[in-house]
Amino acid sequence: MNPKLEKTLVVKNKLGLHARAAAQLVKTLNSFRCEVQLEANGQKVNAKSIMGVLMLAASKGTSVKAFFEGEDAKEALEALVYLFENKFGEE
Helix, strand or coil, X not given: CCCEEEEEEECCCCXXXXXXXXXXXXXXXXXXXXXXXXXXXXXXXXXXXXXXXXXXXXXXXXXXXXXXECCCHHHHHHHHHHHHHCHHHCC
């Protein structure tokens, strides 16, 4: 049985999910086998696609809901939380 997890995260970095942050997010999530989707601003996208993540246009303060499904979902969720909490290595 594949675990299904979801978590709401808030974009805390000054520039939001811009190209560098989106690339970092996609690179991190592509190291996991589970499926991940992000939802913000009324759109739901594949979190392993940089174009999808950029389409969210998530600026600072935006709530992003993440959905995980698969055997390593818990680890992927933890990695995503780390990125958001550490502002993608930015201020």
